[in-house]
Structures are given as structure tokens and as C-alpha cells.
Amino acid sequence: MKINEDPLLVKTKLSEEEEEKEKIRWEKMKNVASMAAPMVAVNMSQFLLQATSTMIVGHRSELSLAGIALGSSFANVTGFGVLFGLSGALETLCGQAYGAKQYHKIGSYTFTSMVFLFIISFPISILWMFMNQILILLHQDPQIAELAAVYCLWLIPALFGYSVLESLVRYFQSQSLIFPMVLSSLAALSLHVPLCWLMVHKFEFGVKGAAASIGISYWLNAVFLWVYMKRSHRCIETRIYISKDVFLHTKIFFQFAVPSAMMCCLEWLAFEVITLLSGLLPNSKLETSVISICLTTSSLHYNLVNGIGDAASTNVANELGAGNPRGARDSASAAILIAAVESVVVSSTLFLSRNVWPYVYSNVDEVMHYVTDITPILCISILMDSFLIVLSGIVRGTGWQKIGAYVNITSYYLIGIPIGLLLCFHLHFNGKGLWVGIVTGSTLQTLILCLVIGFTNWKKEAIKARERIGDEKVWRHEVIG
Known part of the structure; x- marks a missing residue:
């Protein structure tokens, strides 16, 4: 402070700076919330495509339900x-390119993703063709395995549609163009429900009809978004064109795509592992039923809160690409705060209704009592998942997919699952022990990612983002504090 400077004037300036910072924080929270709400609709619509198919097929027979459930899980x-x-990977690349106003790269990155995801769908399809033999090797019931294999075989067209759809979703998400996605996903869901019912019950196609209807819905959704992208004036600068640039972006795409896939798949696989392990317990039917109910509820919550994670990823990536580290930090903080509120509301509601909500899944007293008993552990799981999903969104927006993958492996496979095995089989906590292991893994993962984000040098990350998208030396002086 200067000697002759008025202390009152200094105090006023500091107060004005604090007001300005508070105003920016609220603005970032508004941005995140306004994007998160419609993204919830997009994610839930996609989730309900498979969920409604399972429900519709489930009314045919218990065997059909078991077959589609196993096939859906494997798929x-x-x-x-x-x-x-x-x-x-597009959440990092397209999000930061949009913030840096390198609009032509958004379409180029998206086309790269579409090409490689479409190509990768071929070996996955071949794997699905041998699914019956794979499931039998895993000691699954032959009848259930056969139905699951038929379901996946007819689901192959959906896989290719999904490769195009997910690339387009990330394309629109990076530009905060949410309305066309909401419109297309709700339209696809509205068409899917009657179509699936007709194909399953009216035309007697069973699981084949359910799988085929999902494929039709995915492709219609993708076509709608493609047409909107080609026709809308809002996509003029970012429009996707068929280009040889796909080969130029191969390295940078897979640099983020592979660890991003590891982040996602290893976490999903951890939940599938405990479901399989529950089948090895003495009362396997009860244990598997309860674990499946917990997993379904957790998946439903995942798709609900994932909208906040998507909003966090987009806003953080846009701000870093624009060379605004303070905006990125405030966007991350806003998303974490929203997740905190959401987690408290959902987990509290679930806990208070612990004697009621199991009726949604079962009328069997033994199952209901067990689910009620495990609900407190499930509430902690949901509490941690809310933070974890948003933190993972920030990780993707920043470009830390490798860190996320390493943390995932450590948390679940070196700590969480071994603890679950110990509690389940040695200390005889059975299904509760398995779920405690998963909660331990997600809690550890949340704490590590909190520390990583808490000690982040956002200015350095903004410079790295600008270097990644454009000329390194040109961008350095444009990064603001």
C-alpha cells in the first residue's frame, strides 16, 4: 500500500473486487446449472432406451428377462x-478448441472420432458373435446365455449407430448446443417405446425385436443430429466435413481416447465383477438380486448426475481453451457445489424412504428386508458417486484422462475390490461386503481427484490447452490470470 493512499479507498477497492469475484462465481454456477439440467434429459433418454426394452421383454417370461439383462450387461x-x-476424448479436444475459437477443428476432431469409433465397432461385433460360447465358458445357464447371445447379435446395428451418435453428442455438447440433443433424444425415446412393444409383443420377435428397436432409435437420433448440424446456421463454422485430416488427428485423438475409455470401462467393469462374485455366495439368488437392485439404482443416479459432469467438462474445457484459468477454476468449483447439493438431496431421500423404495423392484419380503438393510451403504455410494462423476467431468475437460485411469485402477482394483473380497468371503459380510468394497474404491478415487484438482495450477493448464489446440508460442501471452 502506498503511504499516502486512503485506507478507506483501499477497503472500498477490495470490497469491489470481492463483489466482482462473487458475481463471476454465480455466473459460472448459472452456466453449469443451465447446461446440466437439459443434459440430464439427454442422458436419461438414452438410458431409458435400453431400460424400457428390458421392461417390455421382461413381461414375456422370466427367462426372457434374464437373457436380455445378461446380454445388456455384456453389451x-x-x-x-x-x-x-x-x-x-472429444470433451477435451472439441471443448478446448471451441474456447480457443479454433472452430474448424471441432468438426475435424468429431469426424476423426466418428471414423475410428465406427472402425472399432467391427471387432466388437465379431466378439458379440461368439458371445454364447463366451458366456458358457463363464458358467452361465445355457438357455439364458443363448438368449443373451441372440440379443447382442441383433444389437450390432445399434453399436454402429451409437458410434456416430456419441461423437455427435460430444460435438454439440462442446458448443453448449443442448436443445437439439434434448429434442432428438426425447423424439427417439417416444418412438422407441411403441416400436419396441410392437416388435416384441405384436410381431412376436422377443429379444430380437427389442434389440432391433434400439438400433433403429440410435440411428434415427444420429440422423436427426447430423441433419441439424448440416442445416443449422449455428453450426456453420464448426460443420463436419469428410476430410483426410482424420489421419492428422489420429495420434492426439487416441492420446485422450484410450485413457478416457479406461476411466469409463474399468469403473463399469468393477460393478460387473461384484455382480458375478455375488453369484458365488451360498444364497446366490438373493445376493445377486439385491446387488442387481443396488446396481440398477446406482446406474439410474449415474445418468441423472452425469448431466452435471458433462456441464463441468464443457465449461472447464471452454474456459481453458479461451485462456481463462480463473473461469475454469470457478466453473469447476460451481459444478462441485451443485454436486454436493444433489448428493445430499438424493442420498437423504433414499435413506428416509428405505422401507418403501424396495417395493419398486420386488414384493419378496426377504429381498426387501435385505435391500432396506443395505440402503445406508448405498446412500454413501451415491454420495461419493455424485462427487466422483463431476470430478471425472473436470478431469476430461482438463485433459487428465491418464491420471483418471491410473486413479481408477488403484482405487477399485488394488484397494476396493480386494477389500470387498475380504469382507465378503473371509469376514462373511456377503453382498454387503462386496458393496462396501465398491464404496471404498469410489471414496478413495473421490479423495485423490479432489486433491489433484485442489492443487491444480489453472494458469499452467490454460497454457497447455492453448498449446494443444494452436501454436504454442502465439498463445502464451494471451492467457489471463
Whole structure:
């Protein structure tokens, strides 16, 4: 402070600076919230495509329900989850390119993603063709395995549609063009429900009809977004063109795509592992039923809160690409705060209704009592997941997919699952022990990512983002404090 400077004037200046900072924080929170809400609709619509198919098929017979449930689980881990994870590279690349106003690169990166995801769908399809033999090797019931294999075989067209759809979703998300995605996803869902019912029950196609209807819905959704991208004036500068640039971007795409897929798939696989392990317990039918109910509820919550994670990823990436480290930090903080509120509301509601909500899944007293008993552990899991999903979104927006993958492996496979095995089989906590292991893994992962983000040098990350998208030396002086 200067000697002759008025202390009152200094105090006023500091107060004005604090007001300005508070105003920016609220603005970032508004940006995140306004994007998160419609993204919830997009994610839930996609989730309900498979969920409604399972419900519709489930009314035919218990065997059909078991077959589609097993097939859907296998397809998600080995196929859709892989493509979903790989497309996460666009959250870094397209998001930061948009912030840096390198609009032509957004379409170029998206076309690269579409090409490689489409190509990767071929080996996945071949794997699905041998699914029956794979499931039998895993000691699954032959009848259930056969139905699951038929379901996945007819689901192959959906896989290719999904490869195009997810790339387009990331394309629109990076530009905060959410309305066309909401419109297309809700339209696809509205068409899917009657179509699936007709194909399953009216035309007696069973699981084949359910799989085919999902494929039709994915392709219609993708076509709608493609047409909007080609026709809308809002996409003129970022429009996707068929270009040989796909080969120029191969290295940088896979640099983020592979660890992004690992982040996603390894986490999903951890939940599938405990479901398989529950089948080895003495009362396997009860244990598997309860774990499946917890997993379904957790998946539903994942798709709900993932909208906040998507908003966090986009806003952080845009701000870093624009060379605004303070904006990136404030966007990350805003998303974490929203996640905190959401987690408290959802987990509290679930806990208070612990004697009621199990009725949604079962009328069997033994199952209901067990689910009620495990609900407190599930509430902690949901609490951690809310933070974890948003923190993972920030990781993708920043370009730390490798860090996220390493943290994932450490948390679940070196700590979480071994603890679950110990509690389940040696200390005889059974299914509760398995779920405690998963909660331990997600809690550790949340704490590590919190520390990583808390000690982040945002100015350095903004410089790295600008270097990644454009000329390194040109961007350095444009990064603001």
C-alpha cells in the first residue's frame, strides 16, 4: 500500500473486487446449472432406451428377462461402454478448441472420432458373435446365455449407430448446443417405446425385436443430429466435413481416447465383477438380486448426475481453451457445489424412504428386508458417486484422462475390490461386503481427484490447452490470470 493512499479507498477497492469475484462465481454456477439440467434429459433418454426394452421383454417370461439383462450387461461393458469412453476424448479436444475459437477443428476432431469409433465397432461385433460360447465358458445357464447371445447379435446395428451418435453428442455438447440433443433424444425415446412393444409383443420377435428397436432409435437420433448440424446456421463454422485430416488427428485423438475409455470401462467393469462374485455366495439368488437392485439404482443416479459432469467438462474445457484459468477454476468449483447439493438431496431421500423404495423392484419380503438393510451403504455410494462423476467431468475437460485411469485402477482394483473380497468371503459380510468394497474404491478415487484438482495450477493448464489446440508460442501471452 502506498503511504499516502486512503485506507478507506483501499477497503472500498477490495470490497469491489470481492463483489466482482462473487458475481463471476454465480455466473459460472448459472452456466453449469443451465447446461446440466437439459443434459440430464439427454442422458436419461438414452438410458431409458435400453431400460424400457428390458421392461417390455421382461413381461414375456422370466427367462426372457434374464437373457436380455445378461446380454445388456455384456453389451454395455464390452461395446457401448468402450465407445462411450473413447468419445470422451472429444470433451477435451472439441471443448478446448471451441474456447480457443479454433472452430474448424471441432468438426475435424468429431469426424476423426466418428471414423475410428465406427472402425472399432467391427471387432466388437465379431466378439458379440461368439458371445454364447463366451458366456458358457463363464458358467452361465445355457438357455439364458443363448438368449443373451441372440440379443447382442441383433444389437450390432445399434453399436454402429451409437458410434456416430456419441461423437455427435460430444460435438454439440462442446458448443453448449443442448436443445437439439434434448429434442432428438426425447423424439427417439417416444418412438422407441411403441416400436419396441410392437416388435416384441405384436410381431412376436422377443429379444430380437427389442434389440432391433434400439438400433433403429440410435440411428434415427444420429440422423436427426447430423441433419441439424448440416442445416443449422449455428453450426456453420464448426460443420463436419469428410476430410483426410482424420489421419492428422489420429495420434492426439487416441492420446485422450484410450485413457478416457479406461476411466469409463474399468469403473463399469468393477460393478460387473461384484455382480458375478455375488453369484458365488451360498444364497446366490438373493445376493445377486439385491446387488442387481443396488446396481440398477446406482446406474439410474449415474445418468441423472452425469448431466452435471458433462456441464463441468464443457465449461472447464471452454474456459481453458479461451485462456481463462480463473473461469475454469470457478466453473469447476460451481459444478462441485451443485454436486454436493444433489448428493445430499438424493442420498437423504433414499435413506428416509428405505422401507418403501424396495417395493419398486420386488414384493419378496426377504429381498426387501435385505435391500432396506443395505440402503445406508448405498446412500454413501451415491454420495461419493455424485462427487466422483463431476470430478471425472473436470478431469476430461482438463485433459487428465491418464491420471483418471491410473486413479481408477488403484482405487477399485488394488484397494476396493480386494477389500470387498475380504469382507465378503473371509469376514462373511456377503453382498454387503462386496458393496462396501465398491464404496471404498469410489471414496478413495473421490479423495485423490479432489486433491489433484485442489492443487491444480489453472494458469499452467490454460497454457497447455492453448498449446494443444494452436501454436504454442502465439498463445502464451494471451492467457489471463
